[in-house]
Amino acid sequence: MKLINTALLAQQPQSQKxxxxxxxxxxxxxxxxxxxxxxxxxxxxxxxxxxxxxxxVTTSNTQVLSAPLKAPLLTWIGHSTFLLRHRDIAxxxxxxxxxxVSPVQGVGPKRSTPPALQVEALPTITAVFISHNHYDHLDKxxxxxxxxxxxxxxxxxxxxxxxxxxxxxGIHNVVELDWWxxxxxxxxxxxxxxxxxxxxxxxxxxxxxxxxSWLIDMPDFRCYFAGDTGYHAELFGTIGGVFPDIDLAxxxxxxxxxxxxxxxxxxxPEEAVSIHQHLGAALSVGMHWGSFQLTDEPMDEPPQRLATxxxxxxxxxxxxxxxxxGEVLEITLKQVANHEQ
Ligand code: ZN
Ligand code: ZN
Numbered sequence: 001m002k003l004i005n006t007a008l009l010a011q012q013p014q015s016q017k018x019x020x021x022x023x024x025x026x027x028x029x030x031x032x033x034x035x036x037x038x039x040x041x042x043x044x045x046x047x048x049x050x051x052x053x054x055x056x057v058t059t060s061n062t063q064v065l066s067a068p069l070k071a072p073l074l075t076w077i078g079h080s081t082f083l084l085r086h087r088d089i090a091x092x093x094x095x096x097x098x099x100x101v102s103p104v105q106g107v108g109p110k111r112s113t114p115p116a117l118q119v120e121a122l123p124t125i126t127a128v129f130i131s132h133n134h135y136d137h138l139d140k141x142x143x144x145x146x147x148x149x150x151x152x153x154x155x156x157x158x159x160x161x162x163x164x165x166x167x168x169x170g171i172h173n174v175v176e177l178d179w180w181x182x183x184x185x186x187x188x189x190x191x192x193x194x195x196x197x198x199x200x201x202x203x204x205x206x207x208x209x210x211x212x213s214w215l216i217d218m219p220d221f222r223c224y225f226a227g228d229t230g231y232h233a234e235l236f237g238t239i240g241g242v243f244p245d246i247d248l249a250x251x252x253x254x255x256x257x258x259x260x261x262x263x264x265x266x267x268x269p270e271e272a273v274s275i276h277q278h279l280g281a282a283l284s285v286g287m288h289w290g291s292f293q294l295t296d297e298p299m300d301e302p303p304q305r306l307a308t309x310x311x312x313x314x315x316x317x318x319x320x321x322x323x324x325x326g327e328v329l330e331i332t333l334k335q336v337a338n339h340e341q
Pocket of ligand 1: 132134137197198228
């Protein structure tokens, strides 16, 4: 595996806030007027497509989850929640196990496909990565259930400004990072990187905590988790330039319609394929679809559009895949083979 381009990394700017304490996007783009988003939220129940319950793969049994590994093992729990095991490390991304993703259970977007694993069924988790504080990525009940099960041994990695939310819950083993900063846990170097998105859990706190993506670097395995993002060719080109040889990229492919509202904050499948290329990832896996009806496109549309986009952009279908809920995927590491030559 190629080394990180530290000279390029050192040139990257930290995040910046305006006078009202709200963070900017790397592009300085203002995503969409809040007023327009609320208007859409209020009227969309009239025409939202029917939620779909996708099948759950049940082969992700305890044996698969606890057996010693030959290669990194990825399980899609649903939405942006993945379990990634490699060597003696087990990680979670944006863990959400709840039925609703909103301030109050019983209200808001409801899960249509159950999580493929419950917290009790997880192996011992080393670290959790949070991309931003939207309800479909940072869920209080799920965080508390993980803390109850693993306690202070569990390491949390969060964006700048999100640590205070954990402190209020009595959770203190939290590393908070700015864009392009990194930290280490058990031989695992984690870099927090920008994304084009926003944050917020109330009517008044949008942009007040940071949002972003994560690059998880192990000696023989490099994984990128994009969180939520709009399209920004230069940003993803830079990430790919700083971190060559990404083995696995987890990229959102859903929640893109109505396009005029979502364009700057959520990529569509065609843009996800472009980002896969900017990053130079060996393999990408689509996420942020299939579990909650969040936006106006039918829930089964993202994988279909992904397949078409791959054909149109001349990329082999096995380079950017979607998994079934609960599917377990062994990641082939080409550099292990190179290393052993
Ligand atoms: Zn979001
Ligand atoms: Zn989201």
